[in-house]
Amino acid sequence: MDKTQQPYVIYMTSAPLTIAIDPAMQSDPFYRYKMRQLQVQVIGNGKMVRTSLTNLEDVSKDLHLPPSYIPNYLAKVIGAQAKYDKKKPERERGSISGEYPLPELSDHLVRFIREFVLCKKCRYPELTYSGQGNKKDVRMACRSCGWKGLLTSVKDMNEKFRRFAINNPPLKSNIMTTNTKKAPPGVTEAIVVNTAKSTDSDSATTTSSSASSSKNGDKAASPSETKKKADDDWAIDTSEEAAKERMETLVPDRLKALVANEKAKDEPAAEQLRKLLATKPAADQVVNDVIRLVKENFLDDPARNALIFEAVFSDVLGDLKKLVERVKVAKGALQKFITSNPASQRELIVAMDSFANKQPAAVRPGMMKLAPSILKFLYDEEVLEEENILIWYGGLVNKPTQFAKAAEPFCKWLEEADEESDGEGGEDEDDEDEEGEEEEEEEVVPEAKPVDTETLAEIDAL
Numbered sequence: 001m002d003k004t005q006q007p008y009v010i011y012m013t014s015a016p017l018t019i020a021i022d023p024a025m026q027s028d029p030f031y032r033y034k035m036r037q038l039q040v041q042v043i044g045n046g047k048m049v050r051t052s053l054t055n056l057e058d059v060s061k062d063l064h065l066p067p068s069y070i071p072n073y074l075a076k077v078i079g080a081q082a083k084y085d086k087k088k089p090e091r092e093r094g095s096i097s098g099e100y101p102l103p104e105l106s107d108h109l110v111r112f113i114r115e116f117v118l119c120k121k122c123r124y125p126e127l128t129y130s131g132q133g134n135k136k137d138v139r140m141a142c143r144s145c146g147w148k149g150l151l152t153s154v155k156d157m158n159e160k161f162r163r164f165a166i167n168n169p170p171l172k173s174n175i176m177t178t179n180t181k182k183a184p185p186g187v188t189e190a191i192v193v194n195t196a197k198s199t200d201s202d203s204a205t206t207t208s209s210s211a212s213s214s215k216n217g218d219k220a221a222s223p224s225e226t227k228k229k230a231d232d233d234w235a236i237d238t239s240e241e242a243a244k245e246r247m248e249t250l251v252p253d254r255l256k257a258l259v260a261n262e263k264a265k266d267e268p269a270a271e272q273l274r275k276l277l278a279t280k281p282a283a284d285q286v287v288n289d290v291i292r293l294v295k296e297n298f299l300d301d302p303a304r305n306a307l308i309f310e311a312v313f314s315d316v317l318g319d320l321k322k323l324v325e326r327v328k329v330a331k332g333a334l335q336k337f338i339t340s341n342p343a344s345q346r347e348l349i350v351a352m353d354s355f356a357n358k359q360p361a362a363v364r365p366g367m368m369k370l371a372p373s374i375l376k377f378l379y380d381e382e383v384l385e386e387e388n389i390l391i392w393y394g395g396l397v398n399k400p401t402q403f404a405k406a407a408e409p410f411c412k413w414l415e416e417a418d419e420e421s422d423g424e425g426g427e428d429e430d431d432e433d434e435e436g437e438e439e440e441e442e443e444v445v446p447e448a449k450p451v452d453t454e455t456l457a458e459i460d461a462l
Contacts, residue, residue: 008113009105012041012054013314013351015269015299015307021063021125022118023110033125035062036298038070038109039306042099045399049099050083054302056094063117063125066170071096073112074105076160091302115157116165121147131169138169269293273311283332290333305344308337309351317355318367323374327381334383345388349375353392353403364402371406379414386414 005026006019016037025031039054053059053071060067068084071094075082081097117125122145129151130139138151151157151165276289294304312330316322327334338344352374356367378384393411396404404411 007037007102007106008109009038009040009102011102011354012039012302013306013354014039014310015293015297015303016055016058017268018297021113022123023113024123035059038105039303040102040105043095050095050097051099051105052092053094053096054091055300056084057090058298058300063113065117066168067094068168069116069165069170070094070109070112072164073116073158073161074108076164077108077111077158078104115154119145119147120149120154121145129170131166136166138166269297269299269307270310270314273307274315277311277326277329280329286330286333287336290337301341301344302347304337305347306351308333309348309355313352314355317352317374318359318363318370320370320373320377324377327378327383331381331383339383339385342385342388345384346392349384349389349392353401356403357401368402368406371403372408372410375407375410379410386418390414390418 005023006017008019008023010016016039018034018036020026020028020031021033021035022031025033036055036058038056038059041052041054042049043052044050056067056070060070063070067086068082071082071084074080075096078096078098078100082094083096084094086093113125117127119125119127119142122142124142124144126142126144128141128143130141131137139148140151141148151162154162273286273289273293276286281289290304290308293299293307297303297307299307308330312326312334313323316326338348356364356371359367375384375389379386379389389411393404393407400408
């Protein structure tokens with residue numbers, strides 16, 4: 001795939017864009033067949049590692065194919081094992097065994113689209129499928145150009161997936177339906193309405209003129225006079241300026257706006273939100289912009305959280321001063337979309353952990369050094385709660401990541417503070433026993449120092 005094109009597969013930490021189904025049409029702003037990028041997440045370790053396709057259901061709906069087709073195709077091309085269980089939550093239904101580079105997965109998905117989704121003649125994703133008797137083959141027909149063919153006639157298709165598709169043909173409910181009668185609001189309908197009105201007005205004018213001429217006893221115009229009048233009507237200015245003026249008049253304003261805003265729509269959602277944060281807007285404006293981007297890009301909660309992380313944290317995670325400034329601007333949106341949901345809080349920490357661990361070796365140490373300071377700042381700003389920080393940390397005790405190891409002093413401090421608060425409201429005992437326990441605790445538990453004093457002073461100063 002061309003490096004200048006948008007990838008078809010991305011990590012879950014990034015918000016999916018809406019891109020052209022046909023890779024060759026990504027630069028065409030008028031191409032109407034769109035799909036969302038496929039989000040993946042690597043889960044597990046060692047031999048149990050798997051690549052989960054988190055928004056598989058959404059992508060399958062865009063391609064109008066059963067959700068099991070994409071993981072099975074990727075697995076059979078790569079040589080892995082595919083799993084699809086519709087009884088599980090949507091984010092966990094489809095996966096393939098192993099971990100693979102994003103460019104490789106993206107290339108395989110593009111190949112799947114070219115082989116199985118696009119028509120072999122017109123290249124539009126308008127194919128319909130119907131199984132033959134005894135599951136010997138699958139018939140394909142294009143609703144756009146009328147092309148017909150068999151699945152066995154498709155060249156260079158993976159033979160294992162071909163057999164899978166023949167044994168599991170797409171259902172009729174998955175076939176793309178196109179309504180050619182209904183026009184987009186404000187564009188084609190306006191043209192049709194205007195045309196109808198003009199036709200009615202022209203006919204009414206003709207009728208009235210003929211009636212008046214017959215009433216006044218005028219003679220009908222001769223064919224030569226009619227031709228002369230027609231020639232006079234079409235004798236218009238053909239200069240370049242006049243042509244531009246006529247084009248401005250003929251093209252509907254709604255269509256002009258669509259073409260003018262096409263480049264703005266192609267800009268990633270995270271970049272749009274990041275540019276807004278740079279202007280230091282009001283808290284309500286940030287919240288409303290997040291809601292707008294969620295609606296425009298059809299984002300679910302995990303994808304929305306990924307969008308917020310990418311816009312707020314991804315480019316400042318290694319600079320504490322910039323991170324503090326960015327979080328204070330976006331605090332209203334963070335508390336509304338992240339703090340309000342415990343799962344979203346943990347997803348934000350996981351996104352920071354994954355992002356930091358994937359940085360180059362030259363950048364990673366400095367970012368890891370700031371891990372406890374970042375968590376403490378988000379804790380102090382009431383973006384992250386103690387319980388969810390400890391749940392994330394507790395899940396990595398046996399196999400901690402570098403980010404979790406770096407954040408260990410702050411997490412230990414939270415655990416000890418939690419134990420102390422539980423001890424204050426504990427059982428009633430004799431004064432001597434309580435004094436003895438306090439002395440014993442003072443001897444065993446060292447003073448907690450979650451963050452360097454210099455780092456704390458820097459945060460307070462900011």
